Amino acid sequence: MLQALKTSRSRGSAVFFGVLMLIFYAVPIFTDNFYLLSVFTTAYLYMIFATSWDVFSGYAHLMNFGHALFIGLAGYLTAFVDRYWGLPPIVVLPMCAVLCGGMGMLIGFLTLRLKGPYFAMITIAFAAVAYESAIMFSDFTGGEEGIPGISSLTESFLGDYYFILVTMTLIYLFLLWFTRGRWGLLLKATSQNEDSVLASGIDTAWLKIRAYSISGALCGIGGCVYAYSLTHVGPTSMEQVLSTTILIMAIVGGLGTITGPFLGALVLVLFNELSRDLEEYRLLIYTTMVVVIIFVAPRGIISWGQPLARVLKLSGKRE
Amino acid sequence: MGLIEEILIFGSIKGCVYALIATGFTLIFAVAGILNLAHGTFYMLGAYFTYSLFYSLGIPLAPAIFIAAILVGLLGILLDKLLLQPMRSSHSYVLVLTVAVAFAAQEVILLTYGPRGMNIPNLIKGSVSIIGVVVSWHQIMIVVITLAVLLGLWLVLTRTKYGVATLAVSMDELGARFVGIETEKVFNFAMFASAFLAALAGAIISPILSMTPTMWDMPLMKAFVVVVVGGLGSLTGTILAAFFLGWLETFTGFIISPKLTEVVSLGLLTVFLVFRPSGILGRRLN
Numbered sequence: 001m002l003q004a005l006k007t008s009r010s011r012g013s014a015v016f017f018g019v020l021m022l023i024f025y026a027v028p029i030f031t032d033n034f035y036l037l038s039v040f041t042t043a044y045l046y047m048i049f050a051t052s053w054d055v056f057s058g059y060a061h062l063m064n065f066g067h068a069l070f071i072g073l074a075g076y077l078t079a080f081v082d083r084y085w086g087l088p089p090i091v092v093l094p095m096c097a098v099l100c101g102g103m104g105m106l107i108g109f110l111t112l113r114l115k116g117p118y119f120a121m122i123t124i125a126f127a128a129v130a131y132e133s134a135i136m137f138s139d140f141t142g143g144e145e146g147i148p149g150i151s152s153l154t155e156s157f158l159g160d161y162y163f164i165l166v167t168m169t170l171i172y173l174f175l176l177w178f179t180r181g182r183w184g185l186l187l188k189a190t191s192q193n194e195d196s197v198l199a200s201g202i203d204t205a206w207l208k209i210r211a212y213s214i215s216g217a218l219c220g221i222g223g224c225v226y227a228y229s230l231t232h233v234g235p236t237s238m239e240q241v242l243s244t245t246i247l248i249m250a251i252v253g254g255l256g257t258i259t260g261p262f263l264g265a266l267v268l269v270l271f272n273e274l275s276r277d278l279e280e281y282r283l284l285i286y287t288t289m290v291v292v293i294i295f296v297a298p299r300g301i302i303s304w305g306q307p308l309a310r311v312l313k314l315s316g317k318r319e
Numbered sequence: 320m321g322l323i324e325e326i327l328i329f330g331s332i333k334g335c336v337y338a339l340i341a342t343g344f345t346l347i348f349a350v351a352g353i354l355n356l357a358h359g360t361f362y363m364l365g366a367y368f369t370y371s372l373f374y375s376l377g378i379p380l381a382p383a384i385f386i387a388a389i390l391v392g393l394l395g396i397l398l399d400k401l402l403l404q405p406m407r408s409s410h411s412y413v414l415v416l417t418v419a420v421a422f423a424a425q426e427v428i429l430l431t432y433g434p435r436g437m438n439i440p441n442l443i444k445g446s447v448s449i450i451g452v453v454v455s456w457h458q459i460m461i462v463v464i465t466l467a468v469l470l471g472l473w474l475v476l477t478r479t480k481y482g483v484a485t486l487a488v489s490m491d492e493l494g495a496r497f498v499g500i501e502t503e504k505v506f507n508f509a510m511f512a513s514a515f516l517a518a519l520a521g522a523i524i525s526p527i528l529s530m531t532p533t534m535w536d537m538p539l540m541k542a543f544v545v546v547v548v549g550g551l552g553s554l555t556g557t558i559l560a561a562f563f564l565g566w567l568e569t570f571t572g573f574i575i576s577p578k579l580t581e582v583v584s585l586g587l588l589t590v591f592l593v594f595r596p597s598g599i600l601g602r603r604l605n
Contacts, residue, residue: 287419
């Protein structure tokens with residue numbers, strides 16, 4: 001029965017996400033509204049951030065409160081490389097992935113070998129110090145102003161749109177493949193009962209360190225694209241608010257599912273655009289939302305999908 | 320006016336504030352296993368409540384600080400009962416909930432008081448010269464209040480029934496329940512004391528550092544560092560580490576560069592996590 005449940009769920013969601021992706025790719029055909037397209041671009045970037053957050057924190061159930069560290073690191077690297085060497089984005093992207101993956105490995109090595117709540121604390125501390133340093137060492141980083149004038153991703157706005165969309169799609173598909181296989185299973189098992197995974201001869205610390213490093217590398221790619229699309233990088237790209245927003249998107253969407261944070265990011269970015277009048281209350285609304293979701297639907301809005309799919313007869317036969 | 324004396328004195332003042340913040344942070348962790356990311360929020364609320372009590376209600380400063388700290392302590396209990404208690408079994412959700420509360424509080428304060436930095440006046444005006452270093456009376460008051468409060472906490476924890484029960488719960492919650500200790504009451508006490516200490520720290524520092532809606536993240540980070548260096552759950556270790564961090568930061572700021580003071584805590588954190596994750600006086604977490 002479990003197997004049947006699994007396939008019926010994935011068939012339903014595969015249809016849903018296939019249609020969603022088609023819509024994303026088709027949007028520029030129906031509209032050339034600059035504002036609307038840039039809203040979608042923002043959504044794609046946040047999807048990269050939220051899903052790459054989820055691959056570690058959602059599966060291992062260890063909260064990362066400083067995911068924006070990777071966005072900022074990648075952003076500054078992009079700015080430096082672009083300014084001094086003028087390399088094309090396609091070369092800079094892997095550099096960012098390597099830098100952020102390495103940073104993830106370092107932080108993971110420091111904290112994930114230890115039991116206890118060190119990881120959450122260190123993620124906040126590293127992001128906070130990186131933020132402070134970006135402001136303080138203004139000779140290199142431009143201080144609060146940041147570094148403007150990064151060259152754009154492609155020649156045209158539409159090119160940018162598709163570049164970001166394709167990056168997002170690739171990362172999303174990679175994460176689906178990655179988490180639906182052995183890795184995701186092991187990480188989830190570790191979060192439930194670490195001792196029994198250890199007893200099966202698996203080095204759980206190393207497993208977690210690698211997963212966190214992958215999370216960082218993917219977010220680094222997102223951060224690099226983010227910096228190019230804004231043509232600017234500043235300390236705000238490492239702010240605690242950004243890290244927390246990503247975390248809220250992932251939890252509202254549904255921890256440890258990849259598709260949940262994908263949906264959570266889309267919903268919250270669209271909500272954000274629709275509620276421009278409520279701008280000053282936004283953080284208050286977001287935080288209230290996550291508290292309510294934790295109590296009402298701890299598995300996120302994605303957990304509403306199944307009953308919905310059953311009503312719409314999308315999920316096929318079910319025992 | 321020697322540099323060493325200056326570093327010692329200003330480092331100690333910094334250390335006092337860190338000790339007040341970090342003691343509460345480690346207390347609630349040791350007792351209830353709550354890593355409270357809203358701890359800095361208590362610090363912030365202590366400052367803003369004092370401001371309102373002093374300027375809007377006209378209560379004299381010293382009682383205003385005391386009342387504000389008590390109010391924040393009660394808020395701490397409310398937070399625990401409303402949000403954290405049902406989720407206490409999950410570390411991750413407690414972390415997320417407290418972060419959500421911290422940001423929500425930041426927004427409420429921003430909407431109520433505005434983004435502008437504000438100050439309250441010194442407890443005692445004027446300054447005095449100690450071994451050649453000019454120190455304001457208020458800074459001396461910070462040291463006096465900290466020492467008095469920490470001594471009081473120590474007396475309560477070791478000499479009263481409540482305190483001993485609290486220590487018992489921090490050692491073994493299940494065992495404490497077996498011998499008839501009402502753990503919920505102990506949690507209330509620990510939460511109150513934790514929030515009270517943080518609020519007090521926020522209130523007595525705000526004549527020196529102006530209060531802003533984002534002032535909560537600095538103490539939170541310092542509390543982390545102090546607690547890791549001192550040993551998670553060890554009160555004596557926490558106090559020692561607080562002074563150590565205070566001196567080290569002041570030393571770095573005076574001798575090397577003021578720009579590096581923030582990096583000091585991270586460096587210390589990294590060194591301790593690599594070489595001695597249980598801290599100076601902590602037990603190993605297992």
